[in-house]
Amino acid sequence: MSSMQFHLSALASAISLAFSVSQANAQTAATVEPESPVKTLEEVTVSADWLGAPTPEAAKKHPGARTVVTSQELTESGARTVEDALRTVPGVRVLDESGTGILPNIGVRGLNPLRSEQVLVLVDGMPITLAPYGQTGLSLFPLTLNTVETIDVARGGVAVHYGPNNVGGVINFVTKRIPRKTAITAKETLSVADNGRVLTDTYLRAGGFVSDRLGLQAQANVIDGNAERDHSATTVNNLMLDADWFVTDNADIKAGLQYYKTENEMPGALTPQSYEQDRDQSTRPLDRFDGDTLRGHLVYNQYFDNGAELSWSNFAHRSNRQFFFGNASNADTPSTLEMSSPRGFWVYGSEPRFTFDIDGAIKQKIAIGARYMREEVDYVVDSRNVATNAYAVTRDWRFENDAVAAYVSDTFSLLDDKLKITPGIRHEKVDLTYRNNLTGAETSNPTRDWLPGVDIGYQVNDALFLFANFHKSLRPVQFTQITFGGDLAAERAKNYEAGIRLSPTRNVDAGLTAFRFDFDNKIEFVSATAGFRNLGEARHQGIEAELAWRPKQVRGLEFKTAYTYVDTEQLSGQFEGNELPLAPHHQVNLQTNYRSGAWNWNVNGLYQSAAFSDGANTVAENASGSVGKIPSYSVWNAQVTRDFSWNSTKMKAGLAINNLFDRDYYFRGVDFSQGRMPAPGRAALVTLQMDM
Incomplete structure (x- = not known):
């Protein structure tokens, strides 16, 4: 606990300093015209970004x-991890690799969730992937949920405006904004497992406008303790600093700086035999994970009198992550080597975007943008002999990438703005290079492609909205895939989507969406000697149905449900005709929320049908548990929340039970840890929040 107290003391000092500055300038801030900066900030959110405001x-x-997913839903649904937070989103599946929420694996509409490789994850519109082009896997997830205000999940094609690797769409985690008035938030969450192990989650925040044009904010989140499983000690320190500077009435600068560090024991996967003996045990004493990242972004926005907007985003990060693991794939077999895979990343990106309107017989909004990104990765694998302590480096690779993109879209507004059609196109130019520092071998892989798209939205009347879209997307050849040499083509997919939203009364909202992904050139691993080849075509298709009902007879009561059906098929290659791995056919999301005065009651649940763990569609489980059908499961969370005041300070208390019925369920292991990966069991969450 001394380490955690040290970090908390340092972080609290930073927040105290920000609060002191805010207090010293409170009188100046009080004289501000209330609409000037706030209105400008709102226009940035609505107009400059293709998705628009992150609101329902x-x-x-x-x-x-x-x-x-709104801030209120995050607060009142028992959500402590990304898995909890996304559990109510149709078509989204999250697998928790660590048991503590630090390494979520996210899949959308049957896409493989492992390492979240096939969905574009953003924080405040900036990619958090370690190498957004060359290594799309999120093997470091530098985010803590307490810093998040809302989660914006756009499923389907958005390739024109957001670039590659978005077959599964975009998930944008929007962090807490700087408040107009000085505010402080302190929050403590205790997660207590059935076996008594405790994980603490401490959050502090202070921010506000220190003058009529400058807003500052500091956030600190410290997670420390153990999950229910053995060998699961976890420490996370997340510090975020934000600034909003309204330079003039028509220009502003937004800046952010984050330092994130995590050190974790990893309990790892279990064989079926070990799982049945005790699912809370760990048989992989050498497995652990460390990571840290320093990230920054700077966005300049300029607004012109004719309604045009210029937005110039810049972002960079320097990151390190390292897995330690034994060399035995069978979790019950002692390892003779302690392996390690340190990775170093340096990434920089710059993206200017200009939008303007054309008023005429047909209203148009044109967006023109470009992006440059530089990626550098040091990729090492080493080992230490457990008996002799002898050390060896088995891989020492260097990867570099220069990516340049340009795009344009034009939104036509017709029928009194009821019908909007947005055609667009994007060009991607990606140049990956590889050098083996041990052998001197070098190779490269270029990608050039046009990504067209069109979006159509029609507001038939107040109750009915129709939409359809088509996008072509790609996932570039990955760094590790070019180490074998040979000419590989990027994975490409065509995304189709059509749907309807209906609100027949003020108390009912419904929606139905049909989707299809057609993959071409899927890259598959052939063998250790042959490497990777473009072998596969694949298809994902299905429907999503959503319904929300707020009965008039009971004020404050709301029911939400969603059903997702996914059908997948491998259309070529060795396993032609089989289903794709980790793609369950059926998913059901359920949520009931009742708000009465200061009290809120929430129950939410998820059902996932069975899925295959491999392309061969193996049904029988092998001895290690690395392959075999993954059983269906359901899991429920429940939380009661109460708002109250204490000495004129706003307070919020919550009690939640996650995995209410203590269901045992699992998925198959990730990377080096193969076998049954137990999902988190039942835990009680006690939360107390103070807002000043």
Whole structure:
């Protein structure tokens, strides 16, 4: 606990300093014209970004399937991890690799969730992937949920405006904004497992406008303790600093700086025999994970009198992550080597975007943008002999990438703005290079492609909205895939989506979406000697149905349900005709929320049908548990929340039970840890929040 107290003391000092500055300038801030900076900030959110404001109201007008998880839902649904937070989103599946929430694996509409490789994950519109082009896997997830205000999930094609690796759409985690008035938040969450192990989650925040044009904010989140399983000690320190500077009435600068560090023991996967003996045990004492990242972004926005906007985003990060693991694939077999895979990343990106309107017989909004990104990765694998302590480096690779993109879209507004059609096109130019520092071998892989798209949204009347879209997307050849040499083509997919949203009364909202992904050139691993080849075509198709009902007879009561059906098929290659791995056919999301005065009651549940763990569609489980059909499961969370005041300070207390019925369920292991990966069991969450 001494380490945690040290970090908390340092972080609290930083927040105290920000609060002191805010207090000293409170009188100046009070004289501000209330609309000037706030209105400018709002226009940045609505106009400059293709998705628009991250609100449920804006999502209803989006020409595609989109769900916004609000701050209130995050607070009142027992959500401590990304898995909890996304559990109510149709078509989204999250697998928790660590048991503590630090390494979520996210899949959308039957896409493989492992390492979240096939969905574009953003924080405040900036990619958090370690190498967004060359290594799309999120093997470091530098985010803590307490810093998040809303989660914006746009499923389907958005390739024109957001670039590659978005077959599964975009998930944008929007962090807490700087408040107009000085505010402090302190929050403590205790997660207590059935076996008594405790994980603490401490959050502090202070921010506000220190003058009429400058806003500052500091956030600190420290997670420390153990999950229910053995060998699961976890420490996370997340510090975020934000600034909003309204340079003039028509220009502003937004800046952010984050330092994130995590050190974790990894309990790892279990064989079926070990799982049945005790699913809370760990048989992989050498497995652990460390990571840290320093990230920054700077966005300049300029607004012109004719309604045009210029936005110039810049972002960079320097990151390190390292897995330690034994060399035995069978979790019950002692390892003779302690392996390690340190990775170093340096990434920089710059993206200017200009939007302007053309008023005429047909209203148009044109967006023109470009992006440059530089990626550098040091990729090492080493080992230490457990008996002799002898050390060896088995891989020492260097990867570099220069990516340049340009795009344009034009939104036509017809029929009194009821019908909006947005055609667009994007060009991607990606140059990956590889050098083996041990052998001197070098190779490269270029990608050039045009990504067209079109979005159509039609507001038939107040109750009915129709939409359809088509996008071509790609996932570039990955760094590790070019180490074998040979000419590989990027994975490409065509995304189709069509749907309807209906609100027949003020108390009912419904939606139905049909989708299809057609993959071409899927890259598959052949063998250790042959490497990777473009072998596969594949298809994903299905429907999503959503319904929300707020009965008039009971004020404050709301029921939400969603059903997702996914059908997948491998259309070529060795396993032609089989289903794709980790793609369950059926998913059901359920949520009931009742708000009465200061009290809120929430129950939410998820059902996932069975899925295959491999392309061969193996049904029988092998001895290690690395392959075999994954059983279906359901899991429920429940939370009661109460708002109250204490000495004129706003307080919020919550009690939640996650995995209410203590269901045992699992998925198959990730990377080096193969076998049954137990999902988190039942845990009680006690939360107390103070807002000043």
